[in-house]
Amino acid sequence: MSVSEQPGRTEERVFLVVVDESPEMRNALRYACRRAKRTGGRVAMLYVMDPPEGQQWGAVVDLMRQEARQQAEDVVARHADAAATLTGQPPTIHIREGKSRDELLKLIAEDRSISVLVLGSASSGEGPGPLVTALTGKLGGQLRIPLTIVPGALTEAEIDAIS
Numbered sequence: 001m002s003v004s005e006q007p008g009r010t011e012e013r014v015f016l017v018v019v020d021e022s023p024e025m026r027n028a029l030r031y032a033c034r035r036a037k038r039t040g041g042r043v044a045m046l047y048v049m050d051p052p053e054g055q056q057w058g059a060v061v062d063l064m065r066q067e068a069r070q071q072a073e074d075v076v077a078r079h080a081d082a083a084a085t086l087t088g089q090p091p092t093i094h095i096r097e098g099k100s101r102d103e104l105l106k107l108i109a110e111d112r113s114i115s116v117l118v119l120g121s122a123s124s125g126e127g128p129g130p131l132v133t134a135l136t137g138k139l140g141g142q143l144r145i146p147l148t149i150v151p152g153a154l155t156e157a158e159i160d161a162i163s
Contacts, residue, residue: 011113011115012040012041012042012113013035013036013039013040013041013042013115013116014036014041014042014043014044014092014111014113014114014115014116015032015033015035015036015041015042015043015044015115015116015118016032016043016044016045016046016107016108016114016116016117016118017029017032017043017044017045017046017118017119018045018046018047018048018100018104018119018131019045019046019047019075019076019079020047020075021075022120022122022129022152023120023123023152024119024120024121024122024123024129024150024152025079025120026120027120027150027151027152027154027159028118028119028120028150029043029045029079029082029083029118030086030156030159030160030163031118031148031150031159031162031163032083032116032118032148033082033083033086033087034086034159034160034163035116035118035163036087037086037087037088038163041115042087042089042091042092043083043087043091043092044091044092044093044094044111044114045076045079045080045083045091045092045093045094046094046095046096046103046104046107047072047075047076047093047094047095047096048095048096048097048098048099048100048103048104049065049068049069049071049072049095049096049097049098050068050097051097051098052064052065052068065097068097069095072095073095076093076095080093094107094111100130100131101130101131101134101135101139104117104131105139105142105143108143108144108145109144114145115145115146116145116146116147116148117135117143117145117146117147117148118148118150119131119132119135119147119148119149119150120149120150120151120152121149121150121151121152122152123151123152123153124152128149132149135147136149
């Protein structure tokens with residue numbers, strides 16, 4: 001009998017949110033935190049840094065990478081505090097460098113504890129956002145977990161009511 005088949009024992013659900021500065025990300029994070037708290041799960045956060053451009057000046061590229069890493073840590077720390085307040089426990093944090101969708105798919109493939117991906121869709125008329133578009137299109141078949149899309153136009157009260 002495996003651990004997950006033992007009576008009375010359930011695996012912890014991990015809700016992954018891709019962190020950026022968009023307003024819809026805040027909705028996704030709130031939803032993930034509330035679902036995690038209700039189900040006894042946890043929140044994981046992924047921030048993907050763009051790789052520095054130009055490879056000819058090694059010291060400059062290193063400095064750019066350090067500055068991008070510091071900015072990533074600042075952004076994630078701010079949202080991690082909000083997540084900890086909502087769930088009562090600190091989130092797992094992943095900071096990577098590369099293309100968002102590639103790093104997201106790699107993380108999901110590598111970390112088998114992640115059980116739900118939560119993304120926010122943009123509330124503007126510009127479409128749902130690049131990750132939502134990619135993962136509901138051609139790349140959707142590469143997901144091994146459910147994808148929850150939280151509408152960007154929802155209020156906190158509306159998110160609380162459905163989570």
